[in-house]
Amino acid sequence: MSHPLIVIGAGLAGWTTVREFRKFDPDTPVTLITADSGDFYAKPTLSNAMAQQRGPAQLVTTPAARMAETLKVKLLAHTPVLAIDPAQRLVRTAQGDLNYRDLVLATGALAIRLPLAGDAADQVLAVNSLDDFAAFHTRLLAGRAPEAPKARVLIMGAGLIGCEFANDLAGTGHPVQLVDPAVAPIAALLPAQASAELQAALTGLGVQWHFGTTVTAIDQAAADEAVPGALRVTLANGQRLEADLVLSAIGLRANTALAQAAGLHCERGVVVDASLRTSQPHIYALGDNAQYAGQDWDDPAKAPVAGGRTLPYVMPIMNAAKALAATLAGTRTALVFPLMPVAIKTPALPIVVAPPAPGTAGGWHSVSAGIWQFRDAQEQVRGFVLSGAQTAQRMAQSKLVQL
Ligand SMILES: Cc1cc2nc3c(=O)[nH]c(=O)nc-3n(C[C@H](O)[C@H](O)[C@H](O)COP(=O)(O)OP(=O)(O)OC[C@H]3O[C@@H](n4cnc5c(N)ncnc54)[C@H](O)[C@@H]3O)c2cc1C
Structure with a gap:
C-alpha cells in the first residue's frame, strides 16, 4: 500500500x-x-x-x-x-x-515569552490555543461568586491581540491595564490618528494604559496589602501595579x-x-x-x-x-495572495487594516474621517485602514490598492 x-x-x-x-x-x-x-x-x-x-x-x-x-x-x-x-x-x-x-x-x-523576574513570573498566561484559553478562562473565573468583583487583568502588549482581549475583558466588566513599550495601541500597523481613536474608545471602557515601558517582574502581592492571590507587577519605569491575572500578548x-x-x-x-x-x-x-x-x-x-x-x-x-x-493532488499550483485585509475585533471601535507589504516606502494619508490610505512615492495606494462605520468601505478601498 x-x-x-x-x-x-x-x-x-x-x-x-x-x-x-x-x-x-x-x-x-x-x-x-x-x-x-x-x-x-x-x-x-x-x-x-x-x-x-x-x-x-x-x-x-x-x-x-x-x-x-x-x-x-x-x-x-x-x-x-x-x-x-x-x-x-x-x-x-x-x-x-x-x-x-x-x-x-x-x-x-508559539507565544514569545519575556524573561521576567519575580516569584510569580511563571504565572503569566498566553492564549494561542484552545487549551491556553481553557487555562485562562479558569483563572479568570476561579473561586469568584457571580456578584464578586471581576478579576483584574494586566495585559502585556497593546498590539492587535492585546487590544482585542482588552476590549473583550473590559467590555465584560474586568478592570484592564495594558503595558507596552510603544507610544500607542497597535502602533506597528495603524496610522497615529487611528491608534489614538482606538485608545480613546478602549479608555471609554475603563482600560488603563502604561506606554513606553515594559513589565520586568511579577511577584505574589504580600497578604496584608492585597486581595489574596493578587500579583504585584513591576514596570521598567519603577511603577508597581496590582492584578489578579497577567496575560502576555507580546507576539508569536x-x-x-x-x-x-x-x-x-x-x-x-x-x-x-x-x-x-x-x-x-x-x-x-x-x-x-x-x-x-x-x-x-x-x-x-x-x-x-x-x-x-x-x-x-x-x-x-x-x-x-x-x-x-x-x-x-497533482497539479502544481503557485500561490498568489490577493489583498487580505484583517478585521480587528475591537467592537468599541471596529478597525479593518490592509497593511502595505513590508518594506514599502511611503506614508499614511487621512482621506476622510475613519479612512486612511498608505501611498507610495508615486501616489499609488498600497494599503488602508478603516475605522468605525467606515469599515463598510472595505470592498471599495480594496479595489484602489495596487499589490
Ligand atoms: C487570540 C487570537 C485571535 C486571532 N484573531 C484573528 C483574527 O481576527 N483574524 C485573523 O485573520 N487572524 C487571527 N488570529 C490568527 C489566526 O487565528 C492564526 O493565524 C491561525 O489560527 C493559525 O493557524 P495554524 O493552523 O497555522 O496554527 P495553530 O492553530 O497554532 O495550529 C498548530 C497545530 O500544530 C500542532 N503542533 C505543533 N507542534 C506539533 C508537533 N511537534 N507535533 C504534532 N502537532 C504539533 C498544534 O497542536 C496545533 O494543532 C488570531 C490569533 C489569536 C491567537
Whole structure:
C-alpha cells in the first residue's frame, strides 16, 4: 500500500489543507498527527469569547472525531511528532515511525515569552490555543461568586491581540491595564490618528494604559496589602501595579523546531516557495509556521514572490490551503495572495487594516474621517485602514490598492 499524505497540526492550516485536498482527491490515505485534541475551533474567537459568554467547550465547532470521519482522515491526536527524517521520508512519534508520501507542516506559532523576574513570573498566561484559553478562562473565573468583583487583568502588549482581549475583558466588566513599550495601541500597523481613536474608545471602557515601558517582574502581592492571590507587577519605569491575572500578548514566533532539526531552511519561519514547498522534497508548509515565498527552489536567483514574510492570519491560510491542496493532488499550483485585509475585533471601535507589504516606502494619508490610505512615492495606494462605520468601505478601498 502506498504511504499516506501526512499533515502535522490540527489548527486552521492543517484541517483546511485536508478539507481542500479532499475536494480533489477523496481516496488517497491521509493521516493527521497533532499534539492537541484535534477539535476544530476558530482561533479568532478566543479573543472575543467573553462578550459572547462562551467557554472553551462552546468554542469547539466540530469535534475531532467528526472531522476525521467526514474527511476520511486517520487522526493521531495527543501525539507530538518528535522528529522528521526527510531522507527516509518518515516522521517519528512516541507511538512509532510513520512513512509519508508527502508531508505538510502546519505546526503554527508559539507565544514569545519575556524573561521576567519575580516569584510569580511563571504565572503569566498566553492564549494561542484552545487549551491556553481553557487555562485562562479558569483563572479568570476561579473561586469568584457571580456578584464578586471581576478579576483584574494586566495585559502585556497593546498590539492587535492585546487590544482585542482588552476590549473583550473590559467590555465584560474586568478592570484592564495594558503595558507596552510603544507610544500607542497597535502602533506597528495603524496610522497615529487611528491608534489614538482606538485608545480613546478602549479608555471609554475603563482600560488603563502604561506606554513606553515594559513589565520586568511579577511577584505574589504580600497578604496584608492585597486581595489574596493578587500579583504585584513591576514596570521598567519603577511603577508597581496590582492584578489578579497577567496575560502576555507580546507576539508569536513561528514554530520551526521540527523543521530546523530536520535541516529544512528556516528564517523567521519555515521558508517555502510559491508552491509551498520547503527546501526538502515532498515536504510542504503553511500557516503560522511558514515564511511565504522567500525562495523559488527551482530558480534561487529569482526574486522572492511575496517578499519572504510570515502572515499569521486566517486569510493567508485559506488561500495557501487551496493552492497546496491542488499541488498535493497533482497539479502544481503557485500561490498568489490577493489583498487580505484583517478585521480587528475591537467592537468599541471596529478597525479593518490592509497593511502595505513590508518594506514599502511611503506614508499614511487621512482621506476622510475613519479612512486612511498608505501611498507610495508615486501616489499609488498600497494599503488602508478603516475605522468605525467606515469599515463598510472595505470592498471599495480594496479595489484602489495596487499589490
Ligand atoms: C487570540 C487570537 C485571535 C486571532 N484573531 C484573528 C483574527 O481576527 N483574524 C485573523 O485573520 N487572524 C487571527 N488570529 C490568527 C489566526 O487565528 C492564526 O493565524 C491561525 O489560527 C493559525 O493557524 P495554524 O493552523 O497555522 O496554527 P495553530 O492553530 O497554532 O495550529 C498548530 C497545530 O500544530 C500542532 N503542533 C505543533 N507542534 C506539533 C508537533 N511537534 N507535533 C504534532 N502537532 C504539533 C498544534 O497542536 C496545533 O494543532 C488570531 C490569533 C489569536 C491567537
